[in-house]
Amino acid sequence: MLGVSSSSCFSDTTYGTTSNGAINGLSWGMGTILPDTSGPYISVQIHGLTYRYKMVKDPDTDAKVYVRNEDAVNGGYVFEEVDDWSKVPGGTIQKYFRFPYIDSSRWGDGSMTVEGDGEIKDPFMVYNYRQVIDEELQKCYLTPLADPQCPGFDAALANYLNNLQEPTVDDPFYDEWVQANLSLDEEAEAQEQEEQVEEPEEEVLLEKQLGAESSIDEMVDTTEQASILAALAQVPKIEPYYIITIPGGEYKDVLEFESTDIPDNPRAMRSFATDEKHQTMVRSQYNKEQ
DSSP states (O other), rough: EEEEEESSSEEEEEEEEOTTTTTTSHHHHHGGSOOOSEEETTTEEEEEEEEEEEEEEOOOOOOOEEEEEEEEESSEEEEEEEEEEESOOEEEEEEEEEEEEEEGGGGGEEEEEEEOEEEEEEEEEEEEEEEEEHHHHHHHHHHHHOTSSSSTHHHHHHHHHHHHOOOOOOOHHHHHHHHHHHHHHHHHHHHHHHHHHHHHHHHHHHHHHHHHTTTHHHOOOHHHHHHHHHHHHHHHHHHHHHOOOOOOOOOOOOOOOOOOOOOOOOOHHHHHHHHHHHHHHHEEEEHHHH
């Protein structure tokens, strides 16, 4: 079977053509040539068919050929075509039919039958169909626990919880593996404690200096600071900076600028006139178009 597939976020649709239903005889079952429709999420609709056969008969005899598919739901025939070969010589006939999508559940057994004097040779019958798979229904059908909106979710969840058992591990290799990992964890923890004990003295001292509980005496040499303040407080060493007189006075301006008139730039005036002329020409073009 050949088909072209197109999909969306909700369904997957495949179009195709069946194999020859009449390859083994003049009657056939549709279940042997149509795609599988066992899941409730799969639907197949037939929208066309093609048949062909060779009629062998005497031109003077009467004969009719009935090509049919039974209607498995309503009774009668979902498809029926009659070829009248009365008083005509035999030959090959081929016909095409297209119709609205009809669900495959209605398409019963197919057949080609002769009424009168004649024989059918090389029968050929194929159907055009589309197969639609509803992905949401498929997900729920295969795994009811996939979505709380799936039909039967509550029953499937209850069944899952009732059958849930506490896992038991009775495997000597598993126990050995667990013990080995516990030993590795203990060794790593002991090594970490040793590293914490053997911290460098410099790091300990720095942590102590930066800690909130450190006192001023531990962070600053208060004796040296007191001697510096005492030296700065001596009046004889500071007083000379207050009695120095810096000579000053009045500095008069010595530069004078004469007032002059700056003439207009004629080149700039000509440029303005040229720009105005250009703008007038541009406007005139738009004015003509309007």
